[in-house]
Amino acid sequence: MPERSSDGTDGRRVTYLDYNATSPVDxxxxxxxxxxxxxxxxxxxxxxxxxxxxxxxxxxxxxxxxxxxxxxxxxxxxxxxxxxxxxxxxxxxxxxxxxxxxxxxxxxxxxxxxxxxxxxxxxxxxxxxxxxxxxxxxxxxxxxxxxxxxxxxxxxxxxxxxxxxxxxxxxxxxxxxxxxxxxxxxxxxxxxxxxxxxxxxxxxxxxxxxxxxxxxxxxxxxxxxxxxxxxxxxxxxxxxxxxxxxxxxxxxxxxxxxxxxxxxxxxxxxxKESDERHARALAVRGNIMDALAPLNPQYNGDIDRTIDTTLNFSVPGIDSEAAIVALKDVAAISNGSACTSQSYEPSHVLTAGGLDEARVAGALRLSWGYEQGYVPIDAVVARLRELVR
CATH class of the missing domain: 3.40.640.10 (Type I PLP-dependent aspartate aminotransferase-like (Major domain))
Known part of the structure; x- marks a missing residue:
């Protein structure tokens, strides 16, 4: 998928990784x-x-x-x-x-x-x-x-x-x-x-x-x-x-x-394209998980039961709101449901799963589409590493 301007005016390019909120029209x-x-x-x-x-x-x-x-x-x-x-x-x-x-x-x-x-x-x-x-x-x-x-x-x-x-x-x-x-x-x-x-x-x-x-x-x-x-x-x-x-x-x-x-x-x-889409999405997921590994992410949800277009994870020492701001010129990501994110509250989903307060506060969600091309995951990891306290 082509990268998209962060606000449509300043020419900066960000990669869209919030498909669970919405996807571009084919x-x-x-x-x-x-x-x-x-x-x-x-x-x-x-x-x-x-x-x-x-x-x-x-x-x-x-x-x-x-x-x-x-x-x-x-x-x-x-x-x-x-x-x-x-x-x-x-x-x-x-x-x-x-x-x-x-x-x-x-x-x-x-x-x-x-x-x-x-x-x-x-x-x-x-x-x-x-x-x-x-x-x-x-x-x-x-x-x-x-x-x-x-x-x-x-x-x-x-x-x-x-x-x-x-x-x-x-x-x-x-x-x-x-x-x-x-x-x-x-x-x-x-x-x-x-x-x-x-x-x-x-x-x-x-x-x-x-x-x-x-x-x-x-x-x-x-x-x-x-x-x-x-x-x-x-x-x-x-x-x-x-x-x-x-x-x-x-x-x-x-x-x-x-x-x-x-x-x-x-x-x-x-x-019609189901098999091809799964293969592409799994390849993106594998690349993201490999790049995240040095940060020792805590995956929120059983990774073996997770759809191939979504990862939710927390990195100890990183607050999700700070991470989203730090990444705004690199990747568009989320820390929860788009329907409630305008007034952020701790995720009821992660809280129900018994996760501690710090892990819930640090949760980030990446979600992508079958046509996803280049994902600047190394740049994402570098920005996240700078935030680790």
């Missing part, structure tokens, strides 16, 4: 988006002319492209503005059903993204019993802890697929196995894993999957919610908004055809 995807913005600009709900028909056909193709990644039926894909909306719809959309059938117990984890934790807080305020499972020291949730928490009135089990801070892959297949004979719905926040870790999301026991486009080279502002049938029954969701009846009545409003086209193509490219 040029092939950008071309597709522009085509449906400028040339094929019809409303997919317009049924009386060819412009509307072309838009409708592209939306349906995108539905098929997203479904292919998840081994699902295209009719099970609901387009949204992103994973945050999808998570809200999956969680809050079940409230009416849960209350009606007397199932008001929800199981989730302490390491979820705020897009899951905050909707759960809303349900807790409405009287739902929300139980958050602590992670292991390695940053993953033990499926047996979830099994032990299950009750006859459990409505929903909600876990992420890959943690956005540590990159640790959660054991979805084992959690799904624990739910095989259970009625509870299984929801997965796949913002960091869709198009990257493919097979676990194809498990037919997962009922609801939240998808984000801008993590895989699609534009910001588009995502999807998979509503997988169990037998012939769809998850009993109710809409959060009203007016129009689009997306099977779950998400009203004119569909953003251009953005949906971008998500569709990005999904196809992720699936």
């Amino acid at each position: 040029p092939r995807v950008a071309e597709e988006v522009m085509r449906f913005m400028v040339l094929e600009f019809g409303n997919s709900g317009s049924r009386t002319h060819v412009f509307g028909q072309a838009a409708k056909e592209r939306v349906q193709l995108a539905r098929t492209e997203v479904a292919a990644v998840l081994a699902a039926d295209p009719s099970e894909v609901i387009f949204t503005s992103g994973a945050t909306e999808s998570n809200n719809l999956a969680i809050l959309g079940l409230a009416e059903h849960g209350t009606k059938v007397g199932k008001t117990h929800i199981i989730s984890t302490q390491i979820e993204h705020k897009a899951v934790l905050e909707p759960l807080e809303v349900l807790a305020a409405r009287g739902f019993d929300v139980e958050l499972i602590a992670p292991t020291a390695g940053g993953w949730v033990d499926p047996e802890s979830i099994r032990a928490a299950l009750r006859p009135d459990t409505l929903l089990v909600s876990t992420m697929a890959v943690n956005n801070e540590t990159g640790v892959i959660q054991p979805l297949d084992d959690i799904a196995d624990a739910l095989l004979d259970i009625d509870a719905l299984f929801h997965v926040d796949a913002a960091q894993s869709f198009g990257k870790v493919v097979e676990p999301l194809r498990n037919p026991r997962i009922d609801l999957i939240a998808v984000s486009g801008h993590k895989i080279g699609a534009p910001k502002g588009v995502g999807a919610l998979l509503t997988r049938r169990r037998g012939y029954k769809r998850p009993p969701l109710k809409p959060l908004m009203f007016g129009g009846g689009q997306e099977r009545g779950l998400r009203p409003g004119t569909l953003p055809v251009a953005l949906i086209a971008g998500l569709g193509l990005a999904s196809t490219l992720a699936l």
